[in-house]
Amino acid sequence: xxxxxxxxxxxxxxxxxxxxxxxxxxxxxxxxxxxxxxxxxxxxxxxxxxxxxxxxxxxxxxxxxxxxxxxxxxxxxxxxxxxxxxxxxxxxxxxxxxxxxxxxxxxxxxxxxxxxxxxxxxxxxxxxxxxxxxxxxxxxxxxxxxxxxxxxxxxxxxxxxxxxxxxxxxxxxxxxxxxxxxxx
Amino acid sequence: xxxxxxxxxxxxxxxxxxxxxxxxxxxxxxxxxxxxxxxxxxxxxxxxxxxxxxxxxxxxxxxxxxxxxxxxxxxxxxxxxxxxxxxxxxxxxxxxxxxxxxxxxxxxxxxxxxxxxxxxxxxxxxxxxxxxxxxxxxxxxxxxxxxxxxxxxxxxxxxxxxxxxxxxxxxxxxxxxxxxxxxx
Numbered sequence: 110x111x112x113x114x115x116x117x118x119x120x121x122x123x124x125x126x127x128x129x130x131x132x133x134x135x136x137x138x139x140x141x142x143x144x145x146x147x148x149x150x151x152x153x154x155x156x157x158x159x160x161x162x163x164x165x166x167x168x169x170x171x172x173x174x175x176x177x178x179x180x181x182x183x184x185x186x187x188x189x190x191x192x193x194x195x196x197x198x199x200x201x202x203x204x205x206x207x208x209x210x211x212x213x214x215x216x217x218x219x220x221x222x223x224x225x226x227x228x229x230x231x232x233x234x235x236x237x238x239x240x241x242x243x244x245x246x247x248x249x250x251x252x253x254x255x256x257x258x259x260x261x262x263x264x265x266x267x268x269x270x271x272x273x274x275x276x277x278x279x280x281x282x283x284x285x286x287x288x289x290x291x292x293x
Numbered sequence: 294x295x296x297x298x299x300x301x302x303x304x305x306x307x308x309x310x311x312x313x314x315x316x317x318x319x320x321x322x323x324x325x326x327x328x329x330x331x332x333x334x335x336x337x338x339x340x341x342x343x344x345x346x347x348x349x350x351x352x353x354x355x356x357x358x359x360x361x362x363x364x365x366x367x368x369x370x371x372x373x374x375x376x377x378x379x380x381x382x383x384x385x386x387x388x389x390x391x392x393x394x395x396x397x398x399x400x401x402x403x404x405x406x407x408x409x410x411x412x413x414x415x416x417x418x419x420x421x422x423x424x425x426x427x428x429x430x431x432x433x434x435x436x437x438x439x440x441x442x443x444x445x446x447x448x449x450x451x452x453x454x455x456x457x458x459x460x461x462x463x464x465x466x467x468x469x470x471x472x473x474x475x476x477x
Contacts, residue, residue: 137321145463148452183458267470268332274367279329279466282459283474286451286467 119158122249132249216260303342306433316433400444
């Protein structure tokens with residue numbers, strides 16, 4: 110099984126008005142997505158933002174949960190997967206070093222009319238058995254074109270051509286389940 | 294297709310210490326799970342708590358998002374599915390009236406060693422095509438025995454016999470995807 114990495118990106122994202130912006134960190138995304146990542150055997154969960162003040166907040170959240178005195182070993186185990194980084198390139202380099210080969214870079218988007226290469230779920234699961242993969246998740250109104258264009262491929266939208274306005278927390282959960290979930 | 298309803302329950306739940314308690318409302322669960330519910334065609338999302346003060350908070354969150362002046366029609370459409378109720382029995386009665394028959398009551402639990410009747414995913418999807426169903430989600434450390442025992446059946450745990458410490462937001466997303474998700 111190839112190792113799976115995920116990154117929650119805050120730049121360059123579309124704003125609601127269609128501008129390209131750096132979005133603000135949503136605190137709940139740090140422990141919540143970490144728990145989902147741990148459940149599905151993700152190797153590392155990157156929280157990536159170019160804003161130094163936002164990185165400090167993310168680090169503090171991470172340290173708060175790691176240092177928590179209460180008996181919450183499950184929570185600690187999850188938050189230990191979090192790594193806060195300034196740029197996507199750092200994550201890509203780190204993974205390449207750790208794995209001895211660069212990861213496949215997969216984007217996610219709720220938009221179904223994009224012309225970038227798309228993987229099917231079966232194809233994605235097969236590739237994941239052979240190669241390290243970094244799956245990117247956007248915030249705000251989604252990943253900008255330059256980011257989508259830089260990916261090796263995009264995963265399919267969760268609900269094509271329907272109402273699809275999931276939170277990123279829900280999208281991560283569903284996508285990891287589709288990539289790694291098992292039927293009992 | 295039978296109509297699907299979900300309820301987020303705050304009593305009677307296990308606390309971390311194993312006591313049976315009423316848990317506090319987590320604000321993010323109102324809009325977040327509403328968006329997931331809307332994405333998967335859920336008919337109504339009940340937020341159920343016996344505590345009057347907590348119901349007022351939930352109602353205020355609902356009204357805040359419904360009355361929002363900004364152009365967020367997707368958000369409004371989702372939050373319109375929310376109904377705040379004091380007891381599970383009310384939800385059950387309402388659904389029975391609306392559907393002309395009582396719903397099947399399905400519980401969810403991360404515990405895999407429970408002796409209550411369990412459905413498989415295929416079986417659950419088949420039943421859902423024929424009958425109205427109300428799926429219950431717990432908070433805190435999960436639904437107490439009296440609640441689990443009152444269900445017609447339990448859905449399978451998401452990740453049996455492994456680390457499984459998902460947030461309820463993530464669990465709802467994965468379970469609705471397994472019940473109603475489509476392969477593209």
